[in-house]
Amino acid sequence: MSEAARIHLRNAQGRHHRRAAAFRWSALVTGGALALIGLSKRSKSGVALATAGGLLSYAGARVGARERELIARSSILLNCTPDQAYEFWSNFDNLPLFMRHLESVTLMSESRSRWTAIGPLGKRISWDAEIAFNRQGDVIAWRSLPDSEIYVDGIVKFRKAPVERGTIITVVVVYQPPAGSLGAALAKLLGKDPNFMMRQDLRRLKALIEAGEIPTVEGQSHGPRSSVAAAARILNPDDPIRGEGNLADIAEARRRAS
């Protein structure tokens, strides 16, 4: 079995083992009901109440999750040489530019660095890491120091793509969250799918290296937004926007079709 397939399987088993799944679903349903009650009030306080209720039950549900090893793996094609990609990555200062959960990586010495991530509710999580292996233009591996609260080991490989297509980089990061609130915070930070988070990070890296900037629409103008859509986004940030396609609209459309 290839390394990629093995890791996919392991993550899948990890997901499967969340025995709290049933509990979480029920909590989500409760949260949803709370949200509906709050939203039916059609006031700002109602919405706030509803979202807070929903978030609380969601967070509560997460406590049931088992501590385990979390693996994030992804790869991406960059339109640059392996050396250019290596140079960018080996300067750890650059990592927070595209790894959104990282606040800073500070070099303590040539091989040691202090990593700080921002978790839920702005909670800072820090750990120290050292370079485990480093070969110019080829591979960088790092691991957290033995006395760290959190173990985060990572490796990035740089491989020249065929002809002049650039460089394929492959990244694997293994997280070992401790028990307790710190572990829960880390698990929350990584979201439902660590691979997804890694894909997002590498997309930002690609845009930064190729286009010189990360595309964004944050802060642009728009007309009046719906509080229902805003609440839905807070409840589940990973869910694509669904506009106003609700039951009433479907009924209306059906009426028009007939």
Added chain:
Amino acid sequence: MKAVCWMGTEKMSVENVPDPTILNPRDAIVRITSTCICGSDLHLYDGYMPTMEQGDIMGHEFMGEVVEIGAGVDRNKLKVGDRVVVPFTIACGRCFFCQQQLWSCCDNSNPNYWIAEKVMGYSPSGLFGYTHMLGGYAGGQAQYARVPFADVGPLKIPAGIPDEKVVFLSDIFPTGYMGAENCNIQPGDTVAIWGCGPVGQFAIKSAFMLGAERVIAIDRFEYRLQRAQEAGAEIINYEQVDDVVQLLKDMTGNIGPDACMDAVGMEAHYHGPIWAIDRTKQVLRMQPDRPNVLRQCIMACRKGGTISVPGVYGGFVDKMPLGQYMNKAITMKTGQTHMMRYMKPLLDRIERGEIDPSFVVSHRVPIDKAPEMYKIFRDKQDHCNKVVLDPWANGAAAA
């Protein structure tokens, strides 16, 4: 500034919103002088494209004057004061796809890549004012717009050419032209084009430019068929014939058109049980598309022929004649328009007087009338063919 906002299905409204600002180094701000309603905007108006959100600013066919540029914009390519047409696709200019001239497949311009990735496997480029799945960028039916990667897309327009002759370089002229180019037209070819809206009209003219012998245009609105006929096409009003596919065979000596173009897309109109099935699924949001034109294209196309699809589709469809497509050795070419390939050469054609794209315009109105024009355009009232909005009519900017 004033902006046309999507407030829900069939709910458009002109709102006062903050002026756009530079958000990224390669951004520019354009003061818009002309902006249009596109047929593909009607898919949003009718609520069939997923991931629109209340308050989104509409519009992807606009031109104007550059009033501000970010620090990262290449000054040799764009500066304040330039008069530009802005293409509806947003491209970084530096990724694998941009370098292959596949501009509408740019890998770095969609901040919501992951949403499109979920639906399509990979994301095409970001678009102005066309769902959050395709970037969530504020559109150009407004007085100002923020244009990302401004040193790649916008095409400079010399003074002296009126807006109406060049504004359609923002989408429909290149889209019709690429639709025709994708037909792989050879000398003596017959091209059948479904849909005689503005894209279809440009496609008819482009097909003749590219050497087509015959163009057969299919629609149901007489005023559109009349425009097609004036452009030199033979016409079929499909509501007045029993079987379009059989008629196309009869018109071509039973060999079929060498190329078929679907310039209709997801909201086609047709009859019979298949219509009832598709319509019901669309209303229940089980299937975004009514893909009957594509089915007819596959059935009508000659063996070894080409199908070109400039019409917009949203997702998975049922009842496609895939076996027919395979057994007849058909090639299908698709895609949002690779705008930057076509804008300059087509501007040259306009400057040489080979074509005056302003022939498509039927309505010129102030931006405040946009909401009612959406309805008129959708319902094909008042012979509505193409609507151009003036964002500054009545003189004053909104506060």
